Structure formats: C-alpha cells, structure tokens
Amino acid sequence: MNNSSFDTDVLIIGAGIIGLSIARELAKKGIDVIIVEKNRFAGTEISSRNSEVIHAGIYYPKDSLKTKFCVEGNRKLYNYCEKYKIPYNKCGKLIVSTSNEEINKLYKIKENTDEIGLVDVRFLSKKEIFNLEPELQCSEALFSPTSGIIDSHTLIQSLLTELQSFNCTVAFNSKVEKINPESNSLMTEVHGNGENINIHSKCLINCAGLSSQNIAKKISSLNTDLIPKQYFAKGTYFTSTKKAPFKHLIYPVPENHGLGIHFTLDLSGKSKFGPDLEWINTEEYSVDISKRKKFYDQIKKFWVNIEEKGLVPDYAGIRPKISGPNDEPADFIIQFPQQNNINGLVNLFGIESPGLTASLSIASEVGSRINEIL
Numbered sequence: 409m410n411n412s413s414f415d416t417d418v419l420i421i422g423a424g425i426i427g428l429s430i431a432r433e434l435a436k437k438g439i440d441v442i443i444v445e446k447n448r449f450a451g452t453e454i455s456s457r458n459s460e461v462i463h464a465g466i467y468y469p470k471d472s473l474k475t476k477f478c479v480e481g482n483r484k485l486y487n488y489c490e491k492y493k494i495p496y497n498k499c500g501k502l503i504v505s506t507s508n509e510e511i512n513k514l515y516k517i518k519e520n521t522d523e524i525g526l527v528d529v530r531f532l533s534k535k536e537i538f539n540l541e542p543e544l545q546c547s548e549a550l551f552s553p554t555s556g557i558i559d560s561h562t563l564i565q566s567l568l569t570e571l572q573s574f575n576c577t578v579a580f581n582s583k584v585e586k587i588n589p590e591s592n593s594l595m596t597e598v599h600g601n602g603e604n605i606n607i608h609s610k611c612l613i614n615c616a617g618l619s620s621q622n623i624a625k626k627i628s629s630l631n632t633d634l635i636p637k638q639y640f641a642k643g644t645y646f647t648s649t650k651k652a653p654f655k656h657l658i659y660p661v662p663e664n665h666g667l668g669i670h671f672t673l674d675l676s677g678k679s680k681f682g683p684d685l686e687w688i689n690t691e692e693y694s695v696d697i698s699k700r701k702k703f704y705d706q707i708k709k710f711w712v713n714i715e716e717k718g719l720v721p722d723y724a725g726i727r728p729k730i731s732g733p734n735d736e737p738a739d740f741i742i743q744f745p746q747q748n749n750i751n752g753l754v755n756l757f758g759i760e761s762p763g764l765t766a767s768l769s770i771a772s773e774v775g776s777r778i779n780e781i782l
C-alpha cells in the first residue's frame with residue numbers, strides 16, 4: 409500500500425448532507441477543507457433514504473437544538489432552493505386526528521407551536537379541510553403552511569458543485585480507520601483507493617451519521633462517557649400504484665419515536681407512505697412486503713379508498729438514534745472542543761429527523777464557532 413500525508417485546516421468525516429453543508433459554510437469563509445467519504449458517492453446513506461420533507465419545527469421542545477436548527481434551517485433551505493434552483497414545493501402539511509384520543513395530542517402539538525412562536529400553524533375548520541383535501545378522513549386537522557418537500561438529490565449535487573468551485577477536496581472510497589489527537593492537530597488515518605493516507609488537521613468534524621459513534625471510539629484519548637449509546641431505528645416506505653388524491657403532506661399525530669406513517673409526495677408526483685419504526689441491530693435496508701397490511705390499516709384511517717394490493721414496497725432508511733425504545737426522544741448532540749476536551753474536535757451525534765431541514769443551520773452554528781476552534 410502507498411503512504412501519503414496531507415495537512416488541512418479542517419477535515420470532515422462524511423459526505424452526507426451535514427458534512428457537505430458544514431464544508432460549504434467553512435469553504436465560503438476561505439478555510440481549507442477536506443471531506444473523506446467511505447462510499448463511492450455523496451449522500452448515499454441517511455441523506456438519500458428519508459422523506460425529503462422540509463419541516464417547520466412543530467414537534468420538538470422549545471429550547472431544543474432540534475427546534476432552533478429546524479426553524480432556522482427551514483428558512484435557509486427555502487432560500488437556498490430559490491437561489492440555486494433546487495426543485496421544491498412549499499405545499500404545506502396537515503396533521504390529523506382520527507380518534508378522540510388523538511384530538512388531545514393535536515391540542516398538545518398546537519400548544520407547543522404557540523410556545524415556540526410558530527404563529528402560522530392553525531386548526532382548520534371542517535369546511536377548510538374539505539376544500540383543501542376532499543378525500544381526507546379526519547376529526548380535526550392542524551395546518552402548517554411552511555412545511556414542504558425538496559429534491560434532496562439535487563440539493564446534494566448543488567452542494568458538491570459549490571464545493572468544487574471553492575477547491576474543496578471530497579475524497580470518495582476513503583474510510584477513516586484511526587484518529588490520534590496530537591499537540592496542535594489531529595492525525596486521521598484514512599484507507600482507500602489502495603492508499604494509506606495520514607491527514608493532519610487543526611480541526612476534525614465527525615459527521616459520520618450511523619457511524620458517528622464508531623468514529624468517536626477510534627479517537628484515542630476521547631472520554632468514552634461522552635459517546636452516547638447508539639440505536640438504529642429503521643423506517644420503511646411503501647408507494648401506491650393508485651394515485652393519491654392529496655396535494656398536501658398528510659401526517660397522523662406522532663408516535664414517541666417517529667412521526668407516524670404519513671403521506672408525502674415527491675417532486676415527480678409519486679406518493680410515498682411511511683416511514684414506520686422498527687428497532688434493529690445492524691444496518692440493513694430490505695423492505696418487507698409482509699408489512700403491507702400494517703401500512704394499509706394505518707393509511708386507511710385517513711384515506712378510506714386506499715387499496716391494500718396497490719401498496720408496493722419502496723425503500724428504507726435508518727434513523728441514527730441516541731435514545732432507545734423506552735426513553736424519551738433525545739435532542740441533537742454537537743460536542744465542541746470545550747465539551748470533549750480535545751483541541752479541534754467536533755462530534756455530531758443523533759442527527760436524525762429533522763436533520764435534512766436543519767442542515768444549513770447546523771452548518772452556520774459550526775461556522776460561527778470555527779475561529780475559536782482553529
């Protein structure tokens with residue numbers, strides 16, 4: 409194997425939406441950035457296996473990072489889409505109750521949005537619901553006008569193109585194997601393309617998604633108490649051969665660890681239903697046709713004309729959770745050097761939904777603190 413060595417200001421692990429967004433933010437400031445990515449292409453893990461929804465920040469506690477970055481990220485992402493011609497549709501979303509018990513949950517969601525200050529989230533009258541979605545079955549509906557959908561693949565391509573224009577290196581087929589903090593830098597050993605590369609960086613940002621904990625465990629002097637326990641929560645999607653009658657996103661009231669099997673469109677007009685929630689131990693993306701009945705039963709609650717046989721397995725993604733099935737949902741974790749006691753090290757853990765929406769805002773946060781890190 410050939411050996412080589414590089415120096416850079418910042419090394420980013422992972423060319424998912426988070427790593428690319430942070431790299432762009434830093435490269436725009438004139439900072440020298442390298443991204444290493446173990447796969448052949450960008451964004452092939454969590455970032456291309458999600459609902460592609462631009463969320464409004466409705467569900468999370470007021471003082472959480474999820475709320476802060478989602479609310480800011482929502483505005484930033486729409487602005488980015490406008491500026492760089494990324495396909496999107498600010499179609500709005502209805503969160504619906506289909507039983508008495510769910511009505512109370514809907515009122516709790518409304519209380520939360522009032523507390524956060526999302527003034528445009530409101531209950532619809534029966535007539536408004538009918539006018540917006542004549543085939544929708546529900547007792548009450550909350551409307552969020554700033555929720556929408558985005559073509560995440562074009563977004564990823566656009567970020568890559570921008571990075572190219574800043575001369576930022578994105579090294580594919582490059583897997584991080586070892587990290588040793590040194591006196592004034594971090595040394596990261598990367599294997600790939602028949603080479604063994606040592607990269608010395610003043611700052612190392614771990615945005616490895618499902619592998620963030622594995623990467624953190626490779627950092628020789630990191631206190632392991634700072635690495636949160638990892639849980640994988642798989643989410644499966646089905647599509648429908650029958651054209652869905654909805655123009656808005658339709659969500660049931662959320663479950664403890666997921667938003668429930670909802671209806672979304674993609675920008676080609678294809679209907680998607682999902683994701684469900686299944687706790688798994690290893691990364692795998694099979695789609696189990698035997699889940700069809702469960703999907704049918706859930707969807708039928710708000711779309712009575714759904715046909716079970718028309719539901720076709722589509723794809724699956726995995727949420728990088730840091731809270732387990734019996735825990736309360738956890739917030740995003742971004743550990744800066746002050747928290748992890750290693751100069752130059754930034755670790756991101758648990759960047760599940762709404763991470764796509766929050767991406768540009770998480771990037772701004774890291775960008776605003778980079779001078780104190782370098």
Ligand SMILES: Cc1cc2nc3c(=O)[nH]c(=O)nc-3n(C[C@H](O)[C@H](O)[C@H](O)COP(=O)(O)OP(=O)(O)OC[C@H]3O[C@@H](n4cnc5c(N)ncnc54)[C@H](O)[C@@H]3O)c2cc1C
Nearest residue numbers: 422424425426446453454455458459461584617763764765
């Ligand atoms: C089912 C599901 C639905 C979702 N729906 C939405 C939604 O509608 N809206 C929303 O806002 N968010 C949603 N999300 C969340 C969103 O998709 C994620 O928060 C976001 O994509 C996370 O991006 P990332 O860059 O952190 O991770 P990834 O995209 O997984 O990127 C991490 C990268 O690190 C690389 N890597 C790992 N280990 C190494 C190594 N050793 N060396 C080099 N590279 C390495 C991986 O190959 C990968 O490419 C959803 C997530 C899921 C799972």
